[in-house]
Amino acid sequence: MNVFRKRRLSLTIFPKLxxxxxxVVAPIYGIGLGMNQLGEKSVREELSKSLNSRVDFYLNLLEVENEQMMGLLQQYAVDKDIQHAAFISNTMTIGEWTExxxxxxxxxxxxxxxxxxxxxxxxxxxxxKRTISSDETISxxxxPEYEAVASVSKLRGVGKYYWHGRLFMAIAYPGSDLPNMKATYVLSVxxxxxxMKQSLQNFSDYKNAGAMLIHPENGWILDNQAGEGLTHELSDYLRNRPADSADEGYAQLSAGDSSYFVAYKRSHAFGYYLIAYVPSVEMVGAIxxxxxxxWLLSFVSLAFIIAYSYWLYQLIRKPLHRMIAGFRKVEAGKMEPMPLPKTHDEFYYLFQRFNxxxxNLKVLIQEVYEQKLRAQTSELKQLQSQINPHFLYNTYFILYRLAKMHDNDTVIRFSQHLGGYFQYITRNGSDEVPLDAEIKHSRSYVEIQNIRFAKSRITVDFSELPEGCGDMRxxxxxxxxxxxxxxxxxIxxxxxxxxxxxxxxEQDGRLLISVEDNGERLTNADLQRIEANLVHQGANMEYTGMLNVHxxxxxxxxxxxxxxxxxxxxxxxxxxxxxxxxxxxxKAAESSDPSDLADPNDAKGV
Structure with a gap:
């Protein structure tokens, strides 16, 4: 039952609407979402190109500045004044040393x-063992800063060093060019x-965007305003990149609850990475x-569709429900007209036609019912008129033979049974009788046949009628x-x-009355023909009485x-x-209302 209800619900108008x-609407929103995604993809590509070009441009500026600083260090590494101070300071006067x-x-x-x-x-x-600085006089x-660049004496040219979070460039003289000589002095910057932080602050025009320099190997970080979470994520990302990956690229990283677009490029001179980052919300926030x-429009539209569909459903549901209820009443046999709706629309026309x-059905049913009664009466009259002449001749011949034998008792008994038999089949009273009377008539017929045939030749046995069935009409x-x-x-x-x-x-709520004989004349072909006649109806059949009863x-x-x-x-x-x-x-007896009778077209008998 539940399955039937679910199936019926799935076939209603409301879900179909x-x-x-x-x-209709889904393709439009699908196209809209596709356009939004294409626009977002295009914006992302343009922004990545913009970030990459900025990183490349700024890193090139840093490389130029680095090359300039290295050039100055190499130029002044052979300065004569520094050499004089390193080699002949002992021969100088106080004035010459000071100058x-x-x-x-x-x-x-x-x-x-x-x-x-x-x-x-x-x-x-x-x-x-003294230091001359641009900010201080000779020490x-x-x-102590010499510790940061002390290893430069082992290099040829300028070296880069990170020391206590500070970045240095240095060159030694004579350096590794003369391996047998120790360095006499070191120039450091x-x-x-x-x-550099101020320059990084001007790197991006986006809010909460910025840039930083990170050396993933030694942990040196130069940042203007990035949070610790983003710095940590960027360091891990650069440190865990494959060794054969490119020195520049573009990625999207998450730090905490925020997402960032990141462009990076490695400096070959210093080994650090210049990284530009922009919050995703700033770049694609509008998208x-x-x-x-x-999506909000989609949900609102969906709600509108459901509301509108429900309104349409209610608009047609009430009259449709009334019409369905009317049809169910018709199925139950109640031919009641329905009140017409107030609105003169299509349902008004349907209700008119339904009434x-x-x-018309009332008229037709009444006519069919009357035809059933007439057919039933005429068939009964036909059966009553089918008095077998052979049976009639035999009964009179038996009376003649019994009278000739002066068997008056048998004549009296035979006449009584024969009179009751003809009275029962020829009377024009009620077409329905109690089942007891029908069985009594059958017993009278059997008594007539018993007189005709010897009891030792044919015996007829009647079982008891189930209790409460004798008065059934x-x-x-x-x-x-x-x-x-x-x-x-x-037989x-x-x-x-x-x-x-x-x-x-009695079996399964039915009363079964069976008549069985032990005759030997019934063939399988005869039995199949009788069964077919009972099922498919036919005319001019041999077993007229049996088909008539059926x-x-x-x-x-x-x-x-x-x-x-x-x-x-x-x-x-x-x-x-x-x-x-x-x-x-x-319990009440079955209704005899004409509408409760079966349609004669449903009968499978002949």
Whole structure:
């Protein structure tokens, strides 16, 4: 039952309306989403190109500045004043030493002022164990900063060093060019990280965007405003990249609850990466808003579609529901007209036609019912008129023979049975009789046949009628024709041991009355022909009485009842009458309303 209800619900108009609207609207929104995705993809590509070009341009500027600083260091690494201070300071007078130190400091200041990214310049004179700086006069001892660049003496040319979060460039003299000689002095430049940070701040025009320099190997990071989470993610990303991957690229990373577009490029001179990052919301925020608006529009449209479909459903549901209820009443046999709707629309026309249909059905049903009654009466009259002349001749011949033998008792008994028999089949009273009366008539017929045939030749056994079935009203002459067929077509030619059994049992709410004989004349072909006649109806059939009973039972009780035949256990034919069991005491009898009668077209009998 639940499955049926679910199936019926799935076939209602409401889901069909929603599906129809969605089929129309879905392609439009699909195209809109596709356009949004294509636009987002195009914007992402353009932004990636813009970020990459900015990174490339700024890193090239840094490389130019680095090359300039390295060139200055290489130029002043062979400066004569620094060499004099390192080699012949002991031969100088105080005045000459002072002038030499001053000139060296002026040159260091010149180097510093030549490039905004230089914070300080120092000359570490190892022979004197003293340092001359652009920011300070000559010291009494080697500056601690020398520790950052001490290993430069092993290199040829300029070296780059990261020391305590500071970036240095340095060159030694004579350096590795003369391996047998120790370095006499080292020129070093400290990079001005503050100036580089200021340059990084001007890198991007987006809000919360920025740039940073990261050396993933030694952990040096120069950042203007990135948070710790993003810095950590970028460092891990660069550190874990495959060794054979490109030195520049574009990626999207997540840090905390934020997502960033990142462009990076490696500096071959220093080994650090220049990284530009922009929050995704700043780059594609508008597109995300458009997407959200599109989804919002989709949900609103869906809600509108459902509401509109429900309104249409209600608009047609009420009259349609009333019409369905009217049809169900018609199915139940209640031909009631429905009140017309107030609106003069299509449903008004349908209700009008429905009322006309119910009126016509009432007329047709009444006519069909009357035709059923007429057919039932005429068939009964036909059966009553089918008094077998052979049977009539035999009865008169038996009376003649008994009278001649002066067997008056048998004549009296035979006349009584014969009179009751003809009175029952010829009377024009009610067409329906109690089942007891029908069985009594059949017994009278059997008594007549017993007088005709010797009891030792043919015996007839009647079982007991189930309790409560005697008063059941049935059409007249439904049992005797089957007993007559058993005599005539089954055992009339048997010389001895002929037997007819009439059994009455209850099974599955039905009363089954069976007439079975042990005749030997029934062939399989005859049995199949009788079964086919009972099922498919036909005209001019031999077993007129049997087919007549079958059709009258179906007219009276419905297509589920009637007559069926089969080969019985005794070898002859077994005809079974299927009748409804009468209602138990206290329950109402079945309705005799014309609408409760089965349609004669449903009957399968002949």
């Amino acid at each position: 929603i599906i129809a609207f969605l089929l 030499t130190v001053q000139r060296i400091q002026d040159k260091l200041q010149l180097i510093k002022s030549s490039n905004p990214y230089i914070k300080s310049v120092s000359a570490h004179i190892l022979t004197l 009494d001892a080697i500056s 400290e990079i001005n990280e503050e100036m 995300d808003k458009y997407r959200m608006l599109l 006309m249909m119910t009126n 049935v059409p007249r002459l439904i049992l005797q024709p089957f007993i007559e067929n058993a005599y005539q077509y089954g 009339e030619t048997k010389r001895r041991d002929g037997r007819i059994a009439v059994t009455m049992t 059709r009258r039972l179906q007219i009276r009780f419905g297509a589920a009842y009637g007559v069926s035949v089969a080969r019985g256990e005794m070898g002859g034919m077994k005809a079974t009458l299927r009748l409804p069991m009468p209602p138990s005491p206290g």
